[in-house]
Amino acid sequence: MSAAVPTRAPEAIADRGAPMLSAHGLGKRFEIASGAGMPLRRGPRRHVQALRDVSIELHRGETLGIVGESGCGKSTLARCLSGLDAPDAGEIRWQGRPMAAESSALERARRVQMVFQDPYASLNPRMTLAQALDEALLVHGLAATRAERAERVDELLLTVGLAPRLKHLLPHALSGGQRQRISIARALAVGPQVLIADEPVSALDASIQAQIINLLEELRERLQIAFVFISHDLNVVRHISDRIAVMYFGQVVESADTDALFAQPAHPYTRALLAAIPQTDPARRSLVPALAGELPDPTAPPRGCSFSTRCPWVVEACRAQEPALLGHAPRHAVRCSNAEARVGGSPGPIATSEGEDRVPTR
């Protein structure tokens, strides 16, 4: 069955310890249209810094979870890692060498693939499943004859747990869970070494989520693929990831092994995120929100630490200078300059943001 997904001898790498995929100091900026589209008005252009100095590493056979809420930049990061967008600053490396250097689109496609969030938009509504999978095999020259391609299409479907007889259906005849399986099959068709999953189960019901997560974990084992799993759902990320990077406002604020992150969350935002998850134990209820305030205005970022507008432990030093991502414990890095915050004594009064939460009108 795994013949459907080509396995290859790993490319020779100079340094055995080099990560498969890594980002170094990534920055990415988007312009916002200013004014009501009036071409004559030349106000200052406004930018959103979607990514700021983001560095992550993904090693062979590992699953890296990236967690964060709206505006943290995780989807932008996914697009940069996969090659869909080019970063403005920093670089992406493949096995230690710059990603874009001397590689064709087809080669890059066979290194990194992606599964997207929306199962309803991820498949071409006018192509049958067979056509979609067959095309990938055809373009990449992965099977010699039409008959062989058809056979591999069947194998791919079985690999993701679907009956081959479904292959002549159009996507709208399938459920969300089934569509996600097809997206996974399409990504696997070219035999990638890294799979980036951008919120792959967020749009699915809980019982179907579990099916898809199991499938992904199983495929990872069998095919030895490295995963980047992006989600806002910490419970899911916890189950599937070896390491987790927590993002806030365009930066990585904490990264650690999964167990360590949950046992000893160091960054105040991570702690708030964990506390905000609704627990299924009704005995543990609280009427106090885990995190007060709002995300700062992306076009007018706060000075110093970007979390300072909402942090319960904020001190003056936090607003003076942006903290760097530094080692806190073995394999555990935090972006926080306030030692007391990192260790987590009792917090001061919840900092309320005065007027800084506002999204300005144009």
Next chain:
Amino acid sequence: MSAAWDERWRRMAGNRNLQVGLAMLLALLAAGAFGPAFVRWDPIEIDFAAALQRPGAAHPFGTDELGRDVLARVLAATFVDLQVVAVCVVLPFFIGSLIGLASGYFGGWFDRALMRLVDVLLAFPHYVLVIAIVGSLGPGIANLYLAFALVVWISFARIVRAEVLVARRAEYAQAARLLGYGHARVMLRHILPNVITPSIIFMMSDVVLTILAVTSLGFLGLGIQPPTPEWGLMIAEGRTFLQDAWWISVFPGLAIVYVGITFTLLGEGLDDFLRPKG
């Protein structure tokens, strides 16, 4: 393949508009192809003795001021008008859709330049431009085709471009790029089928408008030239006789109405048929 085709058959079966529209179209084509053979009068032959006869047994649609059988002329004009309309609609459809596709997909300076051009051309009413071009180049079929090709493509381009702007951001288009597919494949195989439907539907309603435009041009003397039978021309020639010999203008007029209804129904039916059920 069977599941996809079964689905198509099923959707055709329930689609009244499409069925009636197709039936009317077939009837129209049959009338144009075989009708003249069944009418014993020649559409061009002049016979003053038989001029201005009321509709009756010998001449079901009556005769015009030159004694020509109106039924024979209406039937003979069918293919003339349909042919012209076909070219004057299909040509802009192709040109416009492809330009809109490329423009929406690539964006950048090409798209901006194109949109400025569209803005300028849109300042003029469509058919005023067509008439202006035909008027300056002179009447005749070739100039007619040229004028429509130069002017009408804009609507199609705008429709397709708008759809492309949405479609190219859809995840399936992103996935196609991520799989390493080249621009041509992504544009033509992935995006085009998903953006062309509104353009096709518009083409149907454009047929109706184009019939009117072509026949109007005929009416103004700028289209097909006599003695070739053409509905607009026939209406024009009959207008001085409207009081006494209404049948000369009315029957060609009804033919135009019939074609309009046919393509409107086809358009509605196609709209329903082509949209994949979500």
Next chain:
Amino acid sequence: MNVAADRSSLLEVEDLRVRFARPGGDLVAVDGVGFRIESGEVFGLVGESGCGKTVTCRSLIRLFGGSAPSAIDGRVRFAGRDLGALSAREWSALRGSEISMIFQDPMTSLNPTMRVGAQIAEGLQRHRALTAQQARAAAIEMLGAVGVPAAERRHHEYPHAFSGGMRQRVLIAIALACRPKLLIADEPTTALDVTVQDQILKLILKLRSDLGMSVLLVTHDIGVVAQTCDRVAVMYAGKIVESGKTAQVVGRPAHPYTRALLAALPAHTRRGVKLRPIDGEPPNLAQPPAGCRFHPRCGFAVEACRAIVPPPVEVEPGHRSACLRTQEIG
């Protein structure tokens, strides 16, 4: 599941059936649903997509947007009144003033061309006959009460100036301006980030205490139910399969579906251990399975389950499960 009507309940729903006409055959989206909500209670209706929870709450106030059902049967009593017998004018007076609703997507639920303060004041002027001045003052107060900072300044603004979480607060302000007795919240936090969800849910709880109102909270997230609701009903394929106090249903689930739903949560499985999904997919409501609707996916199903529609059985006082094998699997 039918629950005997209790005079003191604020809302009594009995044998609610909602049918939609479809080309391939009618679809019964809600099939015999019944529950009560007391004054001041937060009642949760939880289930996955397609289970009928949204149709249920929209049927309560007869607000369907595009697709209206072809038939609504059953009895709904609110504060003693039979809602089935109301005229259009009476409905209009009821909605927004005694029963309010907030919806899932805050981005599209506000009128983009109307200032936020005006949208809140509108209901007050309509239902409470306040003057424009009084309504404005009340609107500002309401905005403050839902946690919008600088309410005096912000009530002039348009919705696009607010973030998702803030917009949901505005929606809550609109819904609660007239101090309704019942707030229906249909997946109010599903589209929001988890920290914002946390804030909004706690806000709703606080307002419940302050205003003494009841809340019908519809969600797919059992965690949300566990954190906010006093009592809960679990829906599957148009029917209520289990109901009771939250601690009972979530802590000691009796119905196989509830158990399976909880077991499928990643939070309930250790790392490295496979998750336990529920096999199969929810049924097509145009042709539901015979007997118990969950039986095709149920690990405890026996012959009888295919034939008999299980009636609710009491597991413990106040806690009911619609399963033939309730006693055995308890």
